Amino acid sequence: MIRVLIADDEGIERMALCRRLEKHFGETLCICQAEDGAEAVELFKREKSQIVIMDIAMPVLNGVEAAEQIRRLDEGCVIIFLTAYDEFSYAKRALVIRALDYLLKPCEEDELVAVMEEAVRLAGLYAQGRTAGYFRPAGPENAPVRDGEERGESGENRMTQVAASILDYIRRNYMKEISMQDAARAMNYSDAYFCKLFKQCFDQNFTTYLTHFRMNEAKRLLQNQEMNVKDVSALVGYSDSNYFSKVFKRITGMIPSEFRDSQFIQK
Template identity: 65%
Template sequence: MYKVLLADDEQIERMALARRLLNRFGDSLRILQAVDGKEAVKLCFKERCQIVIMDISMPEMNGVEAAEQIRRLDENCEIIFLTAYDEFSYAKRAIAIHALDYLLKPCEEEELTAVMEEAMRRIEKREQLAEKQYNMEESGNFTGHRAEKSHDEVNGGKEEGDETNMTQTAEKIRRYIRKNYMKEISMQDAARMMNYSDAYFCKLFKQCFDQNFTAYLTQFRVNEARRLLQDKNISVREVSMMVGYYDANYFAKVFKRIEGMNPSEYRDSL
């Protein structure tokens, strides 16, 4: 069970978001709620929350300030910001927090589901790596696994002011995804490639594609999987790896959510 903290000073929005998550993920989530950033920090540490979905604009302590405190003491917490377009300049401080994604209000069902699935996948992967490292240490084979590479995002400092620039930007992003979708890539990786801050890139991506990065990448991978599944000489597990999912069960779950059937059923339907 994943512990998810929802922080938003608007009770109606907070309860609606909780209901949407429970309807989609059911008993796999335990949802806690906070009315402001101060309470969010307290609850996050007390309950050891793994995923935090937090509005940026809140009284007492805003979402960015709360996330900074959470990140200082828990580098692995998956932080997802809720924000409006006019708050992106305010969100520049969020760059160093390394948020998983930014959901623009009102967030679409597909975007919310995709980013939650990605957060849960990352948590599962860390737990598997930690277990593997522990087993290696116990067996005396541990020689060291991998330090997180730090980086500084740089704000591009310019708006894509006309349609030509926007089209060129969108095509550059498409090329990056086409070239790297089979790898472990994130919104932060794409933002660094564009030399933009996370927050600015998120805004730009939404303008270009009318959805967030995680949802777009998920759909792109599923589209590629559909193409590969037509070749019956490639196993479903191999297809999973070829489109960037190293856990075949997780791939099947995502594929079924989008296509309404699992990969094997889809192949049979052809």
Template identity: 50%
Template sequence: MKCKVLVAEDELIERKVLCKTLQKYLGDLILLFEARNGREAMELFEQEAPQLVILDIEMPGLTGLEVARRIRETDKNCGILFLTGYDKFAYARQAISVRALDYLLKPYKEQELIFAVEDAIRQVSSPVAHMARPRAEVPTLKEEVDDVRTAVIRSEMYAFIENHYREDISMQDAAAALRYSDAYFCKLFKQCFKVNFSTYLNEFRVQKARQLMTDSRLNLKDISAACGYSDANYFTKVFKRITGKTPSEYRLAAAEQAVKGE
């Protein structure tokens, strides 16, 4: 069954580009609905009961935050993903209470969007696994972080991924483990790594997979599992999106280069 996804964005061009991108990469997984503003988003939500909602935070009439709060009044498990301008990120502090799955900072890259939405779809497909977890007490958002502290935070984030990339982890897991609010963690991660958490995690896992592929004794299914992908088909899709080749094609090309001594 396809996942119902509602996109609410008041800027026509941005909404069309976003929906076209989602349809291009995830059309076989999703049933897409478009809303031009917050009020239309609420009407579509009541009519269609989508499992995932992508909301621009700043919209006329009802803002994305107001829509999210209303959704939470009737649906505790609906996945919520926010779109927000980097300079307006302070709004995301208010989003903690609605338990957003992720925050895409405009302008975002196409790959960031797809990885974030794919991750959200997996989470809403198993709501108990991620959304029902107890929340850690977290500090409030600070506006400025100096270079030294940023370096320390980057090291902590990298260490968490290095230690847990083999597991089924989400941005919320990392934020809770490092004792940050989801919104603050999202902002800091983007500052430190220039991409969002789900994109970086997938790129990290694929790099680990490429290293394992040099060992011909390991089959691709085992490599997939060793790098945190329980679904080998999804691993293949992610691997090809990042490298341009399927795992089999990549391994064959690497073997041919090794024979040639390149």
């Protein structure tokens, strides 16, 4: 069972988030709740949560400050930020925290589920001692260095170029173990600013888009009858074929073998 801490000063938001997670993940998750950053830190010390979903704007201790303390307590904890701040200016301090993703409130259910699926996977890997290559130390040699240009260069042409660059990166790397931070670093942006750009370009977050991109590639590969599910899983970036099958079914409504069979029946 994966231990999850949800911290948000809005009780209705916390309850709604819990219901959505329980709907999709059932008894896989053990969820505890905090109503401010200080309580979140104390709960984390007691519960040793593996995943933390943290609202940025909270009283007593804001989400970034609380996450900084949590990161010092546990290097491998998976942190997801919730923010209502579309400009992400408040999130710049979160760079060294190495959050998995930023979800803009109110977040779409598909985005939430996609990010949580990845968080659960990473929490499982960390428990097995296998995430050394994923959570990179935030040092000057690999830290993202550019927060972006002023909203004066934000014309349609520039956004088109940014979107094309992001798509090119995804097409060349979707089969690898990549994260939002890897993409931001490759394009020389800070995590928070990259999240903002990605949302503007694609109207969803990076993890959700990458998941759907991989599933579309998987559907294409599954049309080859000679390829087994394990091979397809590896070719679209999933080392665990069972996890791949679970994500594939959530998005398509069928397990990979059923989808492949349906394609041959149609032909």
